[in-house]
Amino acid sequence: MNSAARLILLGLSAVALxxxxxxIGPTSLLDFSRLVELMRSGPPSPELQRASIVLWExxxxxVLLAAAAGxxxxxxxxxxxxxxxxxxxxxxxxxxxxxxxxxxxxxxxAGITSPTGPALAGSLAMAGIILLLxxxxxxxxxxxxxxxxxxxxxxxxxxxxxxxxxxxxxxxxILFWLMGSFAGQGWSATALVxxxxxxxxxxxxxxxxxxxxxxxxxxxxxxxxVRVRAMQIAGIALASALxxxxxxxxxxxxxxxxxxxxxxxRIIAAPHAASIPGSVLIGIMLxxxxxxxxxxxxxxxxxxxxxxTSALGCxxxxxxxxxxx
Amino acid sequence: xxxxxxxxDDIRSxxxxxxxxxxxxxxxSAGEVLGVAGPNGSGKSTLLRxxxxxxxLRAGCVQIEGRxxxxxxxxERARLCAVQPxxxxxxxxxxxxxxxxxxxxPHRALLGAADANDWRATxxxxxxxxxxxxxxxxxxxxxxxxxxxxxLARALAQETPLIFLDEPAAHLDPGHRxxxxxxxxxxxxxDGRAILCVSHDLDLAAEFCDRLMLLxxxxxxxxxxxxxxxxxxxxxxxxxxxxxRVVTNPxxxxxxxxxxx
Numbered sequence: 001m002n003s004a005a006r007l008i009l010l011g012l013s014a015v016a017l018x019x020x021x022x023x024i025g026p027t028s029l030l031d032f033s034r035l036v037e038l039m040r041s042g043p044p045s046p047e048l049q050r051a052s053i054v055l056w057e058x059x060x061x062x063v064l065l066a067a068a069a070g071x072x073x074x075x076x077x078x079x080x081x082x083x084x085x086x087x088x089x090x091x092x093x094x095x096x097x098x099x100x101x102x103x104x105x106x107x108x109x110a111g112i113t114s115p116t117g118p119a120l121a122g123s124l125a126m127a128g129i130i131l132l133l134x135x136x137x138x139x140x141x142x143x144x145x146x147x148x149x150x151x152x153x154x155x156x157x158x159x160x161x162x163x164x165x166x167x168x169x170x171x172x173x174i175l176f177w178l179m180g181s182f183a184g185q186g187w188s189a190t191a192l193v194x195x196x197x198x199x200x201x202x203x204x205x206x207x208x209x210x211x212x213x214x215x216x217x218x219x220x221x222x223x224x225x226v227r228v229r230a231m232q233i234a235g236i237a238l239a240s241a242l243x244x245x246x247x248x249x250x251x252x253x254x255x256x257x258x259x260x261x262x263x264x265x266r267i268i269a270a271p272h273a274a275s276i277p278g279s280v281l282i283g284i285m286l287x288x289x290x291x292x293x294x295x296x297x298x299x300x301x302x303x304x305x306x307x308x309t310s311a312l313g314c315x316x317x318x319x320x321x322x323x324x325x
Numbered sequence: 326x327x328x329x330x331x332x333x334d335d336i337r338s339x340x341x342x343x344x345x346x347x348x349x350x351x352x353x354s355a356g357e358v359l360g361v362a363g364p365n366g367s368g369k370s371t372l373l374r375x376x377x378x379x380x381x382l383r384a385g386c387v388q389i390e391g392r393x394x395x396x397x398x399x400x401e402r403a404r405l406c407a408v409q410p411x412x413x414x415x416x417x418x419x420x421x422x423x424x425x426x427x428x429x430x431p432h433r434a435l436l437g438a439a440d441a442n443d444w445r446a447t448x449x450x451x452x453x454x455x456x457x458x459x460x461x462x463x464x465x466x467x468x469x470x471x472x473x474x475x476x477l478a479r480a481l482a483q484e485t486p487l488i489f490l491d492e493p494a495a496h497l498d499p500g501h502r503x504x505x506x507x508x509x510x511x512x513x514x515x516d517g518r519a520i521l522c523v524s525h526d527l528d529l530a531a532e533f534c535d536r537l538m539l540l541x542x543x544x545x546x547x548x549x550x551x552x553x554x555x556x557x558x559x560x561x562x563x564x565x566x567x568x569x570r571v572v573t574n575p576x577x578x579x580x581x582x583x584x585x586x
Contacts, residue, residue: 206435213430215416222379223410224483225403225431271417 003270010281017285018067021292022059029055065190066182066287068197070256072246074283075200076239077257082211083235084141090257091243095152099126100247102155104177105162120248126151127240134233179304180253182291189249196245201280203238208272253306255313256286328391330355330487330519336385338375345371347543355486358513358520360534362527364564368543369523373491377408389487403431406487407480411495415464421475422460425451428482450481454508470501490522506533528581531555539563555580
């Protein structure tokens with residue numbers, strides 16, 4: 001099967017999963033014949049109104065938010081992995097997510113109830129520091145990656161220190177930022193993340209050939225006419241922006257940015273023109289699927305989606321290990 | 326007088342606080358193969374990196390086809406000079422033809438498929454290095470010799486007047502080494518390209534290059550025809566090896582180095 005056929009299959013699976021995620025839940029929308037019957041039976045019944053609210057105000061924006069977040073994280077991971085030429089690079093590891101969490105927790109500690117702005121500022125500040133370091137030590141990418149890890153750990157330490165001072169009753173809200181969630185966001189978060197995902201996808205596709213050349217190595221890319229440093233800075237900036245917006249809207253969701261490009265490379269195994277859309281589709285399936293699990297696994301309790309993605313990540317890498325043996 | 330393909334004026338370059346190249350000057354004309362040899366650490370690789378803009382010049386000036394290297398944009402530079410790298414690990418299993426097509430990047434728009442001209446240059450480059458029959462093969466299934474030719478073909482597909490090669494025959498058996506060097510000479514003499522070839526293999530360089538440059542600790546020790554440069558006292562001093570002797574190839578009349586007991 002060639003990569004175009006694989007992409008189409010991935011696309012169909014992603015759409016199917018999104019439709020399923022919209023239909024499945026405490027109020028099931030799976031009984032289509034019953035819904036059609038309700039729609040035909042004259043004046044809107046309370047049951048239909050309820051179904052309509054669940055569909056349009058709860059599930060649809062939530063699934064679209066999860067999909068856009070998955071696309072952003074996958075793109076961020078793919079860009080960073082191409083630029084650092086390191087399969088472990090991803091927004092979460094670079095400390096961008098921790099920066100966002102720190103911004104949010106600081107805002108909550110200061111009594112701000114909706115810390116989306118501060119979370120965005122936190123992630124972007126972290127991205128700024130990394131880009132600044134990039135200008136200073138551009139030729140040495142591994143150290144830059146280590147610097148990101150160190151900064152992320154520092155941000156995490158601050159987050160923990162601040163949380164200790166919180167009232168136990170406020171901890172639930174903080175958990176949201178630390179583990180990520182798509183719950184109860186309505187259309188406003190979707191309206192923020194979805195366009196960003198689209199722009200990110202278009203920009204990444206525009207850069208697909210330079211990314212292919214960078215994957216050959218910095219020197220080869222240089223000789224073939226790529227402005228290597230400019231590409232590195234552009235890629236890190238784009239990945240940072242995608243991650244920052246996602247963290248600001250949905251909290252810090254780990255492992256998706258790591259898993260999606262890995263899986264895409266295994267399934268598509270082709271240059272970036274194909275692996276970019278492939279990663280995005282897999283990212284969408286990972287977040288939408290994880291969110292579905294997070295809200296249906298336990299009756300009456302909703303898990304933070306980050307728990308599910310982390311668990312999936314653990315299984316994924318154990319499977320990788322087993323294969324490598 | 327015609328502008329040389331490559332003109333190097335008194336360049337200095339290096340890493341950190343240390344200069345590795347201490348004022349190097351030479352010219353390379355179209356249709357000429359220049360070999361660069363010297364012991365380990367003599368600055369061969371650094372010279373290549375400085376000439377291709379990978380590391381900045383600290384002094385002096387490099388002109389490619391009369392254009393100053395520092396003033397060239399990345400794509401412009403890649404349309405004037407191509408580099409065959411010594412090693413490269415392919416990230417994907419491209420088909421050989423798609424891999425060689427990567428050399429067309431500096432000629433192509435950011436988006437859009439390759440045009441007829443790109444494919445023509447790609448196929449011609451593959452024919453030239455003798456891998457025209459491997460177009461559909463995955464590059465990971467190529468032998469070392471075929472892979473080295475694919476790397477050369479990618480550089481040729483850039484259709485540049487100037488080509489740099491870094492140990493083009495490393496890891497190759499004698500048959501392939503001979504084939505690659507014959508090809509280089511043909512590219513220069515028949516196609517009019519200017520070729521600078523860094524080589525560890527002194528004999529091969531002396532056999533196939535029009536001129537030879539010997540580097541010693543970042544300076545030019547000797548530069549001239551192989552007959553001028555391959556002299557026993559020069560080589561013995563350069564490589565710290567009193568057993569080196571120069572003999573003449575009975576078939577070509579070219580000098581070569583052998584060891585005396």
